[in-house]
Amino acid sequence: MTRLETAPHCARRLRLARILPILLLAVVTARCVSRVAPPPPAPAPPSDHAVTLRVEVGTGVDRTVRRVSLEEYVRGSVPAEMPISTNDAVGGPLARLQAILARTYALANRGRHRSEGFDLCSSTHCQVYVPAATQGAAVARVVADAVADTRGVIITSGSGPIQALFHADCGGHTSSATAVWGGPAPDYLAGVPDAFCVTEARNHWRLALGRDHLRRMLNTDAETAVGGRLDDVSITQRDVTGRATLIEIRGHERRIVRATQFRAVITQQLGARAFRSTFFGVETSQDGFEFTGRGFGHGVGLCQTGAIVRARAGSTVEEILDHYYPGTWLERYSPTD
Numbered sequence: 001m002t003r004l005e006t007a008p009h010c011a012r013r014l015r016l017a018r019i020l021p022i023l024l025l026a027v028v029t030a031r032c033v034s035r036v037a038p039p040p041p042a043p044a045p046p047s048d049h050a051v052t053l054r055v056e057v058g059t060g061v062d063r064t065v066r067r068v069s070l071e072e073y074v075r076g077s078v079p080a081e082m083p084i085s086t087n088d089a090v091g092g093p094l095a096r097l098q099a100i101l102a103r104t105y106a107l108a109n110r111g112r113h114r115s116e117g118f119d120l121c122s123s124t125h126c127q128v129y130v131p132a133a134t135q136g137a138a139v140a141r142v143v144a145d146a147v148a149d150t151r152g153v154i155i156t157s158g159s160g161p162i163q164a165l166f167h168a169d170c171g172g173h174t175s176s177a178t179a180v181w182g183g184p185a186p187d188y189l190a191g192v193p194d195a196f197c198v199t200e201a202r203n204h205w206r207l208a209l210g211r212d213h214l215r216r217m218l219n220t221d222a223e224t225a226v227g228g229r230l231d232d233v234s235i236t237q238r239d240v241t242g243r244a245t246l247i248e249i250r251g252h253e254r255r256i257v258r259a260t261q262f263r264a265v266i267t268q269q270l271g272a273r274a275f276r277s278t279f280f281g282v283e284t285s286q287d288g289f290e291f292t293g294r295g296f297g298h299g300v301g302l303c304q305t306g307a308i309v310r311a312r313a314g315s316t317v318e319e320i321l322d323h324y325y326p327g328t329w330l331e332r333y334s335p336t337d
């Protein structure tokens with residue numbers, strides 16, 4: 001039987017036999033298309049050992065340099081830099097936030113202490129790092145989950161990890177890196193307003209110093225030394241957010257110094273908690289000086305107090321990072337970057 005001789009019902013069956021697979025394919029395809037397409041497989045995260053860091057731990061005779069993987073380093077840094085509550089709904093999100101910060105900062109600053117034979121110190125100069133083995137079990141679990149959830153994730157603005165600077169409390173406006181330290185700075189460190197940290201009572205600080213006490217402290221540093229007499233301290237320049245940037249010190253010598261330097265000389269003697277920020281004013285009296293200020297830390301980048309309040313108010317990790325580092329995004333770090 002030739003095709004031309006095919007009986008009508010056979011021809012219909014044949015046509016149906018030919019069309020059926022196409023119809024079935026169409027139905028299957030339509031069902032597939034109507035479903036949400038599964039996400040493409042995530043790129044393989046970098047091996048835990050792809051990046052190792054040489055971290056200085058301990059001081060004095062106990063000082064050693066440890067080689068730790070990047071993710072191990074992040075596990076040790078997260079709870080040392082961010083209070084992680086284990087019975088608080090935001091404990092997990094804040095641990096994830098800090099893990100991304102710690103990883104980004106470590107990668108951007110690897111080799112900061114190269115001339116001393118290691119990559120990062122474990123103090124606030126770089127990031128505080130305490131080996132994860134010393135963490136309590138509950139905190140360690142939250143942190144380990146957060147580090148695993150964000151494994152390899154960093155903040156970028158298009159060319160590798162950003163300078164993910166952060167501080168305890170901005171006092172109401174994060175500061176421009178240029179205003180604080182001088183020199184050029186990336187757009188994401190230009191400073192943003194922050195209406196969240198200011199709701200916390202610890203936002204304000206005050207320090208009264210006797211005239212001679214302050215004079216002796218200033219004389220410990222060549223840049224602020226005034227000699228045998230201290231007459232006055234005044235703020236001669238503020239940045240657009242109100243943060244002091246230049247200080248005039250008048251005494252036997254007259255000095256103009258950066259506010260960060262002035263603060264550093266005092267915190268060197270009294271600790272960082274005594275003179276918390278450069279977001280301050282000063283009043284002079286017969287006896288000495290009263291400094292009143294807002295915030296805690298250099299004020300550049302992410303404000304941790306603001307981030308905590310935002311997380312409690314329902315902001316996601318991405319939204320928080322987007323506020324403090326505008327124009328940046330998250331990506332998975334590739335060791336070949």
Ligand SMILES: [Zn+2]
Pocket residue numbers: 112113120121122123125126127
């Ligand atoms: Zn350091």
Ligand SMILES: [Zn+2]
Pocket residue numbers: 169170171172173174194196197198303305306
């Ligand atoms: Zn803030």
